[in-house]
Amino acid sequence: MNAVFRRALFALALALCCGALNAQAIDPLPFKDHAEETRFQQLTRELRCLVCQNENLADSNADLARDLRHQVFELMRQGKSDAQIKQYLVDRYSDFVLYDPPVQGSTLLLWFGPLAILLAGAAVVVVTVRRRSRAQAPASNQSANDSSPNDEGDDW
Template identity: 60%
Template sequence: MLARSGLCVALLAIALFVMPALAQAQAISDPTPLHYRDAAEEARFHALAAELRCVQCQNQSLADSNAQIAHDLRREVLALMQQGKSDAQIKQFLVDRYGEFVLYRPLMDTRNSLLWFGPLALVLGGAGVLVWVVRRRSRHVQPMGDSEERW
């Protein structure tokens, strides 16, 4: 009886570790490869996919990601390319759908200018406060006279 329950626990443990790995392996493999019309289209596709961010992975490009949504987005990008859309139109389609986060190099505008210039403004502001404090303290310090005792 004890050996049987130990065997059941061992099989359950193996299943818990093996099943997610199998599911991940199945999710990674793309069952249908993309078909390009020519080498120029393939090069354009790879360049565009490298400029787009996977919306699930968040730190990988669309070209590098193995997430299922990345496979779907790559198909969508290729379909839009084959419909004759320009790179700018494809990017705008994805931005409209997922937001500017999908772009690796977002456009510079007033909404994200704080992200671009905020750290610099904080450093310059801190330096200004430091200079102000040092100047203020130096005005209040009295120089030592000759009659005062020095250590």
């Protein structure tokens, strides 16, 4: 039983591994060195595929994603900077292509909303704790020798 399972696992690993190799082989780009390839991979990982919108350009098998990868590669070869390449795509496909949306009026809530909620939560905690300790302080002063704590003042 265990052997069967192990063999199945091995086959699965092999299939996944070959799938990855295949994906590389289908779409070969003539990188001149490792640095260029790393830069390309990095850049396409930060760009969103428009067709299957939860995938980035590096991972997507969509036809358009392949075209855009080639376009990114060509722009790199033309000596464009990462920012210029991103701008090229934003001009055509809007900020949506960026996985990291820029900080601007329409994205303020997105960027700082979680922080605001966290701060609001912290404020609630601070206020609650202060109120409780204030409510308990006089009670514990009066019954300093009383061993059983008094819960009736508890607001919660």
